[in-house]
Amino acid sequence: MRNGLQIGDVWVPGRVLTAPMTGITDLPFRLLASRLGAAYVATEMVAAAELARARPDVVRRAAVGEGLPLTVIQLVGRDPAAMAEGARMAEQAGADIVDLNFGCPAKEVTGSACGSALMRTPDLACRLIEAAVEATSRPVTVKMRLGWDDANRNAPELARRAEALGVRAVTVHGRTRQQFYTGVADWTAVGEVKAAVSVPVIVNGDIINADDARAALQQSGADALMLGRGVYGRPWLAAHLERALADGTVMREPDREERLEIVVEHLRASVGFYGLPLGLKMFRKHLGWYVEQAPWPEDPLERRAAKARLCRLEAPDQVEIALAELWRPLTHSGNSAVDIGSQFAEAGTA
Structure with missing residues (x-):
């Protein structure tokens, strides 16, 4: 191709x-x-x-x-x-x-x-x-x-x-x-x-x-x-x-750390673009899909329960902490997320 x-x-x-x-x-x-x-x-x-x-x-x-x-x-x-x-x-x-x-x-x-x-x-x-x-x-x-x-x-x-x-x-x-x-x-x-x-x-x-x-x-x-x-x-x-x-290579899915970095970046960008509480509300559908698509926890019932818990949280930092606990400790510094979030914050709601 x-x-x-x-x-x-x-x-x-x-x-x-x-x-x-x-x-x-x-x-x-x-x-x-x-x-x-x-x-x-x-x-x-x-x-x-x-x-x-x-x-x-x-x-x-x-x-x-x-x-x-x-x-x-x-x-x-x-x-x-x-x-x-x-x-x-x-x-x-x-x-x-x-x-x-x-x-x-x-x-x-x-x-x-x-x-x-x-x-x-x-x-x-x-x-x-x-x-x-x-x-x-x-x-x-x-x-x-x-x-x-x-x-x-x-x-x-x-x-x-x-x-x-x-x-x-x-x-x-x-x-x-x-x-x-x-x-x-x-x-x-x-x-x-x-x-x-x-x-x-x-x-x-x-x-x-x-x-x-x-x-x-x-x-x-x-x-x-x-x-x-x-x-x-x-x-x-x-x-x-x-x-x-x-x-022709086999497609690789992101590992835990990569996936967590992506989700946090997306969350912060959404909040920066829409403001609160709309930014978190707009992000929840994505959050649900991120949790459903991840292979952790292995049990689909546990993933479904985790999705329900995370999508009820009312603050972005609570979502970040809960997702990190679900997948792995958050070690990424978040620079790209902070940069993109601040870009949106400066621009308001465009």
Whole structure:
């Protein structure tokens, strides 16, 4: 596998990308994953209309920061004028790539005729693409599913139309909207999109280890792959998969000391970015995944009980102490965590 991907005029220094995920890929997570070696970590899904109105919580989702090798802002919406304004604002905010969401299956999104609901209205999807492409000089990409349901798998045709309108890459999750996340991702079907277009195609869905990554690329013929739920509690995954695919080595998970350092850094960054108590509240979902994904304690029931205890703690220092006791004594000096935390504290809530 080559070591990079060209998207328009942007060179992505890797082929293992991290998907935009609401409530997950906020700025603290993106900075952490990037420091650990991820080449591409998209923002949370950002509502184009609300970004255009500068709603504070939506602007925060699109927050950019120093230390990111690449800034990818994903927009979702159904109004071409708002999508155009969102694309212009994304470029002004520093986006290297503007991604359009035609794949989110959540009912609150599809119920507003956005996300994967746009695969039922391809003419509107194309008007949104055209509006974004005309509004920004940055490469526009699209993330979609195979279709709305098995009777309407129109991803190849929509990808062809998107390419004709100027889209520079297409990511395809190997499920229909009606599948949500049930069953298994159909990587072979993503190959039909690859055959339909000449721009890069990125395969997404059910990739959590090196064997999955190799199989997804082989079955789809895709140019790159995108991680979603596999990074829950594993912000190092993209970088480790990149190395495993490059040299064929077995992917190594962080040891106790490394993992503890990562979690503490993430906690402090979240508190620095959001403030208290919101920073701790936002971090708890990540904390739960970190504990679940760690092999200590060996008994899954003990891990579940530990997760419950840690996620009830009300102060960041209590979380650090309890996690250190659960895994090992904390010996890391915390310099990088302190640096990142102070960076966020100075910036406020961006």
